[in-house]
Amino acid sequence: MSREERRAYKRMTKNQDPYALPARAGGRVAERRRARRAVPSGPFTFITGRFLAWLIGGAVIAWLLGFSIAWPSMPMAVYAAFAAAAGWGLLALGVRALQRRMSTLQR
Secondary structure, eight states: HHHHHHHHHHHHTTTSTTTTTOOOHHHHHOOOHHHHHOOOOSSSOOOHHHHHHHHHHHHHHHHHHHHHTOEEEEEEEEHHHHHHHHHHHHHHHHHHHHHHHHHHOOO
């Protein structure tokens, strides 16, 4: 960019906020916000791939945490790990049941 072009660019943009988003990007951000707020259409599905990923991933993490907390006593560590994983599974299923109930109440 030549010195003349740089000066012309500075004159053109001198009253603009340098940290503002470009006009196009601001529109896309607003569209994403509206899309996130939209109520999902269609029937409620209790078991989805995303829910299974949360359920299994959370159970694995809970199992590891339970096992590592009760580590020195070996049989008790395994029992604590299974209890933590089962607790996570019951919690996730309970939240999912409440989600289904709320979806039926809103219709």
